[in-house]
Structures are given as structure tokens and as C-alpha cells.
């Protein structure tokens with residue numbers, strides 16, 4: 001899958017120029033327009049999956065994550081088209097705002113998304129791991145006797 005292939009980046013020129021016109025984008029059957037909590041688009045070139053993105057809409061906000069394009073076809077517009085598919089699907093569903101998170105160390109991603117009209121929100125992103133990955137709860141501070 002592209003997620004595992006895009007860890008080390010090479011020059012976009014190592015790819016061929018066939019990506020922009022030949023790539024088809026599919027909505028996988030795990031997704032349903034009547035139940036849009038999980039959208040999963042894949043970009044297919046020939047018989048090869050070269051891009052993925054997931055999204056969803058809970059009735060309040062839309063989310064997009066797991067965008068990845070195979071490094072051999074990066075900078076051919078596939079990432080832009082995948083994002084556009086999530087945006088248009090959520091817009092049709094009446095979603096008023098689409099949110100996403102990027103790791104702060106991945107500064108190049110900010111340029112990609114800003115070119116598509118995304119801007120940083122004044123929010124703090126919080127997360128908590130659940131189940132087996134959960135961290136032990138912090139010890140409570142002792143109660144003062146006074």
C-alpha cells in the first residue's frame with residue numbers, strides 16, 4: 001500500500017508522466033453514500049493502487065486522513081484529485097467543514113494542503129490511546145489537610 005511506500009522520498013522526476021490522465025479513482029465498497037462515516041478512495045493506475053485517502057462525516061464535521069501517494073507517481077496531481085473526491089463527496093452530504101491533522105514535523109505537507117486552501121485552525125489537538133495501547137492513568141495529587 002502507498003502508506004508503507006512513501007516513507008523515503010525521492011525526486012518526483014523518477015516517476016513517469018502518466019499519472020495525471022491515466023489514474024482512475026474509486027470509492028471502495030466499504031463506503032456508502034447513505035452511511036458516510038467511512039469513505040475510502042483509492043487511485044488505481046493500470047492494476048496498481050497508487051494512492052489512498054480516508055474520510056468521514058459524523059453530521060457535524062468532516063475528517064480526512066491517511067492520504068498517501070506512491071512515491072513513483074508523486075507530483076502528478078493524484079493527491080490533489082484524492083482530496084477533491086473527499087471534498088466533493090462531503091460537500092454533497094452537507095458537511096460544512098473538513099478537518100485534518102498533520103504531524104508538525106512534516107512541514108512539506110503543510111505546503112501541499114495550503115495550496116489546496118487549507119489553513120491552520122487555532123486549536124489544540126488532543127488524543128488518547130485506548131485499550132491495550134492505553135497509558136496508565138496519572139497519579140492523583142495528594143489532598144491537602146488544611
Ligand SMILES: CC(C)(COP(=O)(O)OP(=O)(O)OC[C@H]1O[C@@H](n2cnc3c(N)ncnc32)[C@H](O)[C@@H]1OP(=O)(O)O)[C@@H](O)C(=O)NCCC(=O)NCCS
Pocket residue numbers: 006065066067068069070073074075076077078079080081101102106108109111112115
Ligand atoms: C503529500 C502527498 C499526498 C502529495 O501527493 P501528490 O500526488 O504528490 O500531490 P500533487 O501532485 O497533487 O501535488 C499538488 C501540489 O501540491 C504541492 N506539493 C505536493 N507535494 C509537495 C511537497 N512534498 N512539498 C511541497 N509542496 C508539495 C505542489 O504545489 C504540487 O503542485 P506541483 O507538483 O505542480 O508543484 C504525497 O506526497 C504523499 O503521499 N506524501 C507522504 C505521505 C504523507 O505524509 N501523507 C499525509 C498523511 S496526513
